[in-house]
Amino acid sequence: MDTDSSGPPRKRLRTSHACDVCRARKIRCNGENPCAACAVAEHECTYGSEANSRGKSDLILEGVLRVERFLHEINASLGAQALPTVFPERRLALPTACSSAESFSSSPCTDVTQRFPQPQQQRTPVSEVHQLNSLENAVLDSMHTSTTEYVLQWPHFDVFPSLRNDYISIFQLEQSRPGYQTSSVSSIPELTSDEMNDILLSFEHNINFSYPTMSQPQLEAARHILMSRAVDQPSQESCLALLTMALGCASRLTSDLVPNYASSQHHTRCQHLNYRELGDGYFNKALSQLHVAHTGITSTATQSLFFVAMYFAFLRRPLQAWEYINAAAAKCLLLLSYPPTRDEPEEQERIRRIFWSCYILESDYLAELSALPQSGIARIESSIPLPGEYHTHAAPDEEEQSSLYFLACISMRRLLNRVHQLLYARGTGASLDPSRFPYVVAELDHQLEEWRDVLPAAFHFSVDYEAAAAGPPASEHGGFLRQRYLTCRSVIYRPYLMWMLSGVGGTELGGCGSGFAVSGEVLKNCKTCLDACLLHILNLRGFAHTVLVDTWICSLS
Structure with a gap:
């Protein structure tokens, strides 16, 4: 310290606003324009940012949030380029190659982008694009309106009083059952x-x-x-x-x-x-x-x-x-x-x-x-x-068939969840909106047919009445997948049945009590729903998978 100076020692001079470069490099800035550090490094010296009195934690948080926003933008742009489809389920349908034999010739661990279908041409109206693209995970929303109990509450079933009298919900029936009795097993x-x-x-x-x-x-x-x-x-x-x-x-x-x-x-x-x-x-x-x-x-x-x-x-x-x-x-x-x-x-x-x-x-x-x-x-x-x-x-062929069957079941379950989510989610489902659900139904039906077309030969099945009368498919697992297919198809086309039963599916005829004239398209789609239900009933058989796992579920659906 200088002993010749009088009075208290002066504080070190410090500029209140460093230039942008010095603040980013976290070095001392003399506040001139250009400052000494920028002049030596031959950098452009700018003072575009205001002085910031916030602490380091605030600045760090701001930087993290800025990077996070940037990553979200990159992810969105990459997703739009890699998957320009309006329906995310196509990523997890079964493979679409030139033929089913070719598409399943590789091992089950083949890269997903090679084994699974590529985006198809857009067929959904622009009004539906944002909703469909916003769905990434195939989630079955709570309180959806496609359960058996919900369908039985339709007013159209009021003519069957037995469905209303002394009704007890399924959950209450299950909850009232005696608990599982375990027995002590010594050996x-x-x-x-x-x-x-x-x-x-x-x-x-x-x-x-x-x-x-x-x-x-x-x-x-x-x-x-x-x-x-x-x-x-x-x-x-x-x-x-x-x-x-x-x-x-x-x-x-x-x-x-x-x-x-x-x-x-x-x-x-x-x-x-x-x-x-x-x-x-x-x-x-x-x-x-x-x-x-x-x-x-x-x-x-x-x-x-x-x-x-x-x-x-x-x-x-x-x-x-x-x-x-x-x-x-x-x-x-x-x-x-x-x-x-x-x-x-x-x-x-x-x-x-x-x-x-x-x-x-x-x-x-x-x-x-x-x-x-x-x-x-x-x-x-x-x-x-x-x-x-x-x-x-132990057998390689059985192992491959098992893996492919597992993939088929996963893809079908994702599609079923998507059907419930888009059509029957409480409050947001399209099933009660005649201006929306025809487009959603068409897209879901396309996905279902794409799933069926690429099944391997061992799981192929037919869905016409002659095949149903002739007997089950050659494969038990193909028969079970046919039941899944028919269930999904009936649920997809059920809104048309609801639409017509509600009197919205046509135009009112002249004259008192003349009724409604149902359009040919609506009638055709209603028949599709009923045919799927009938074929499902005709093909109800005791598949081992059903008896082992799905007896309770199938007894309701």
């Missing part, structure tokens, strides 16, 4: 190696075909645990092995109930009862160990909860099945959001497949009990990769 019966292999093989051909979540190494590990009698010590692996056997017994039981696709090995009623008793025994034993699955945060624990939901579906207990679907979905969301650091590719693929299985089953239940709380998995489904490479079956 499970000893099975021979052949008997155990038969049950596990039935699980592989049925449960693991429709919902291919269990790998061959897992099946071998389960067989080893069961043969070594290591299921008495609670663990995630032993719980999963017990549930696999329970579902295998259920699969063995239901495979004989399908008249057109039953195996050559038939069982007597006594043997069926034995399988049911054996399955319940394995299930009760698994329930006694289920705490290890609830407390574990692994794909094995998640898989166990999902298998519990599957067995409750087999027992036709939808509320219990929904509860465990939600529990499995919660663990899926956790593991997908925070994947383990040393997670193997097989583990990652397993949890994704469980995610898609929960998505299908939860949506199936929400289609009939619309007020059920949702797990939230549908909110992120567009960001989850589709099933890829995963060793689920």
